[in-house]
Amino acid sequence: MNPKSWQKSKEFINLISDNITVLMESSEFGVIQSQLMSLIQSLDKRYGVTINCVIDVIDWEKERILPLLNTGISTEESGDVFRTWNDALPQKYVVNGDIHVVPQDYCPNCWSDWGFKWKKRTCPECGIKLGEECKILLDSDVCPHCKDGIISMNNPVCDKCRFKIDPNCVVWG
Incomplete structure (x- = not known):
């Protein structure tokens, strides 16, 4: 979508x-x-x-x-x-230059289940790769991992869960 x-x-x-x-x-x-x-x-x-x-x-x-x-x-x-x-929170992605919004545990390209993207960076269904053709669009300071903490381009480590954003996998907007 x-x-x-x-x-x-x-x-x-x-x-x-x-x-x-x-x-x-x-x-x-x-x-x-x-x-x-x-x-x-x-x-x-x-x-x-x-x-x-x-x-x-x-x-x-x-x-x-x-x-x-x-x-x-x-x-x-x-x-x-x-x-x-049993809902997943929506996540914005940039896929081959286009913005897509899908639940966070789904692939923005093919809509198949794709949980744990930060660890398993290739969609098991269509093969798109996080950090290459697909990047997570971060247009707020909300941590995409825990949704409770704060992150930024200057401070890419969440103040709550300590998750560190891989700059190769995100686009800041």
Whole structure:
């Protein structure tokens, strides 16, 4: 996805996510939660149950899927129900001169799973290389590794997690 389409989708995803939250906190959803509790009580203690709402963008031409939202509820071993968020944070990349925005654990070129880019610098699906055809676009001082700390071009070591930015793998913007 490009930044413009990402921004457009982000508005809708946030709206849908907010409405899912309202639904999950409503009395109507309490019926589903009760049924979920009955289901979990009928199962062996080693099992849990999850209900998810997933929103994906599908590129029909390139036959690929990019997940945008994955949220739901799960049960703990105690039987308590809790909210789940299985989303990856968005990351901006520069790929062959073009800006792409995808979840951080996906390839900005082919949209396949590509976690741990800082260690495994070649996409297992399409072969694009971080630091060569693909660079992470850093346009804020937020650490791309932990998302909590601060980094900069002059101080490329995160003040929270101590992750050091490889200058060959990033473009500062």
